Amino acid sequence: MEVALLFFIAGAIVLVGFLGNVAFEKFKIPDVLILLGVGVVLGPVLKLIDHRLLSSFAESFGMFALIVILFEGGMDVKIRTLILAFRSATLLVLVSFFLTAGAITACLLQFMAWPLLPSLMMGTILGCTSAAIVVPVVAKMTLKEEVKTVLTIESAMSDVLAVVLAVSLIEFVRFETIGIEKPLRAIASSFSIAIVLGTLAGLFWYKILRVLGERKYSYMVTLGVVLIVTAVIDFLGGSGPIAILLFGIVLGNCGDIPFFGESPTCGVIEETIKFFHGEVTFFIRTFFFVYIGMLITPAVLSPRYLGVSVALFVIIAVTRYLSVEFVERRSGRDPADRRAIFFMHPRGLASAVLASLPVAAGIRGSEDFIVYTVSVIILTNILMTAGVFHMEKKAAGGVSLDG
Numbered sequence: 001m002e003v004a005l006l007f008f009i010a011g012a013i014v015l016v017g018f019l020g021n022v023a024f025e026k027f028k029i030p031d032v033l034i035l036l037g038v039g040v041v042l043g044p045v046l047k048l049i050d051h052r053l054l055s056s057f058a059e060s061f062g063m064f065a066l067i068v069i070l071f072e073g074g075m076d077v078k079i080r081t082l083i084l085a086f087r088s089a090t091l092l093v094l095v096s097f098f099l100t101a102g103a104i105t106a107c108l109l110q111f112m113a114w115p116l117l118p119s120l121m122m123g124t125i126l127g128c129t130s131a132a133i134v135v136p137v138v139a140k141m142t143l144k145e146e147v148k149t150v151l152t153i154e155s156a157m158s159d160v161l162a163v164v165l166a167v168s169l170i171e172f173v174r175f176e177t178i179g180i181e182k183p184l185r186a187i188a189s190s191f192s193i194a195i196v197l198g199t200l201a202g203l204f205w206y207k208i209l210r211v212l213g214e215r216k217y218s219y220m221v222t223l224g225v226v227l228i229v230t231a232v233i234d235f236l237g238g239s240g241p242i243a244i245l246l247f248g249i250v251l252g253n254c255g256d257i258p259f260f261g262e263s264p265t266c267g268v269i270e271e272t273i274k275f276f277h278g279e280v281t282f283f284i285r286t287f288f289f290v291y292i293g294m295l296i297t298p299a300v301l302s303p304r305y306l307g308v309s310v311a312l313f314v315i316i317a318v319t320r321y322l323s324v325e326f327v328e329r330r331s332g333r334d335p336a337d338r339r340a341i342f343f344m345h346p347r348g349l350a351s352a353v354l355a356s357l358p359v360a361a362g363i364r365g366s367e368d369f370i371v372y373t374v375s376v377i378i379l380t381n382i383l384m385t386a387g388v389f390h391m392e393k394k395a396a397g398g399v400s401l402d403g
Contacts, residue, residue: 009048013038017286021140028392030137030385032289032346036378039293049294062349065288066132066159067230067244072281073135073152074248075274081149082249088331089153092341096323097158101127101165103315112308118358118365121169125355125369126312126376128162130348131155131241133381136285138344141388142395147337151344152245157191159350160239164190166354173363186237193238195246201229202250209251214268219276222251288349292377295352299371300378309375316380320345336391343387346380347373 016038020031042049101123108119134155138148168183205225212218229247230240251273254266299305324342333341355373358366 005048009042013286013290014283017282020286021282024140028389028396030388032133032137032381033385035286035289036293036296036381039290040296041293042290043294044296044298061288061291062132062353063230063240065284065349066241067226068277068281068284069132069135070152070156070241070245071226071248072274072277073131073139073156074245075252075269075277076139077149077152077245077249077252078145079249079253081145082153085146085149086153088327088333089150090157092150092323092327093154093157093161095327096129096154096320096345097127097161099323100316100319103319104312107311107315111311115365117169117173118363121166121358121363121366122312122369122372124162124165124169125351125373126316126347128158128347128350129155129345130350131159132285132288132350133346133348133384134344136281137384137388138340141340142392143340144337147333147340151341155344156241156245160190160194160242161187162350162354166357170358170361170363173358173361189237190239191242193236194233194240194242197233197236197238198229198243198246199250201225201243202247205247206251206254209268214272218268219273222273223277223280292349292352295370295374296378297371297374300375305368305371305375309372309379312372312376313379313383316345316347316376317383339387340391343384343391346384347377351377 013035017031017035020034023029023034024031101120104123104126105116105119108114108122109116112119114122131152135152138151141148164186165183168186205222209218209222212221226244226247230244233243234240251269254269300309321342324338328338328341351373352370355369358369
C-alpha cells in the first residue's frame with residue numbers, strides 16, 4: 001500500500017472516531033459499531049487491508065490496547081467505590097464466566113457432538129467480557145459510580161480467567177501433563193502477584209512523581225513505566241492488565257490515600273497525566289475497534305456458521321441475565337442497574353486472539369473457532385449498542401429506568 005493512502009486511511013479513521021464520540025454525546029449511539037463497520041469496509045469489502053498481514057501483531061496490539069484502556073479506567077475508579085463494589089464484581093465474574101463457559105460446553109457436546117476438549121476451549125474463549133470495550137463505553141454512560149466500578153473490575157478479571165484457562169487447556173491437549181490443580185494455582189498466583197506488585201508500583205511511582213514535580217514529559221515517562229510494569233509482572237507470572245488497573249487506581253486516588261495527603265502531585269496527575277492519557281486512549285481504542293472489524297470474513301454470514309453463532313450468542317445472553325439476577329438482586333441492586341450490567345457483556349479482541357491459539361497449535365476440532373468467535377463478537381456488540389442507546393435515551397429524557 002502506498003504511504004500516502006495509508007496516511008489518508010489512518011487520518012480518516014481518527015476523524016471517524018471523533019465523530020463517533022460526538023454521535024454518542026448527541027444521539028447516545030455508541031461508536032463501537034461505527035468503527036467495526038469501518039473495519040469491515042477497509043477489510044472484507046474494499047480489501048484495502050488484509051487482516052492476515054496484521055495477525056502477527058494481534059496479541060501485542062490487543063494487550064497494549066487493554067493496558068492503555070485499563071490504566072485510564074483505574075484512574076477514574078474511586079477507592080471508596082471500589083471497596084463497596086469489589087465483592088459484587090468478584091462474585092459476578094465467577095458466576096457469569098463459569099456459567100457461560102459451562103453452558104456453551106454442554107450445548108456443543110449435546111447438540112453439535114463436539115469432543116469434550118474443543119467444547120471446553122470454546123466455552124472458555126467465549127466466557128469473558130471485553131475490558132477493552134466495556135471500560136471506555138461505561139465511562140461515557142449515565143451510570144452510578146459503583147456500577148461502573150463493578151463492570152470495570154469484572155471485565156478485567158474475566159479476561160485473565162479466560163487467558164489462563166484457555167492456555168492451560170491447550171497445554172493439556174498438547175502435552176497431557178496438567179491436572180485441575182495447575183490452572184487453579186496459576187489463576188491464584190496471577191491475581192495475587194498482580195494485586196500486590198501493581199499496588200506497590202503505583203505507590204512507588206507516586207513518590208517519583210512528587211520528585212519530578214511539574215517537569216515536562218511526566219506523562220510520557222509514566223506511560224513508559226506502565227509498559228515496564230506490565231512486562232515485569234507478566235515475566236513474574238502475574239496478570240499485567242490487573243496490575244495496571246491497580247496502578248491506575250493508586251495514582252487516581254492520591255488525594256484519598258491517608259498517608260499521601262494533598263500535594264501538588266495530585267494536580268499533575270489530574271491535569272496532565274489524565275488529560276494526555278485520555279487522548280492516547282481515544283487513539284488506541286479507535287484503531288482497536290477498526291481492527292476487530294477487519295477480522296470479519298464472508299464465512300461469518302454462511303448459514304452453516306450463522307446458526308451455531310446465533311445459538312452461542314443466545315446462550316451468552318441468557319447466562320448473563322441469570323448471573324446478573326442471581327448476584328445483583330441479592331446485593332440489592334435496582335432494576336436499572338441490573339439492566340445496565342446485563343447489557344455490558346460484549347466479547348472483543350481477547351476472545352479473538354484466544355480463538356486463534358488452538359488453531360495455531362494444530363488442535364483438531366478448532367478449525368472454525370475464529371469464525372464462531374468473530375460472529376459472537378459482532379452479535380454481543382450489537383446487543384450492547386442497542387442496550388446503551390435505550391438506557392441513555394431514557395436517562396437523557398429524565399425517564400426512570402426502574403420500570
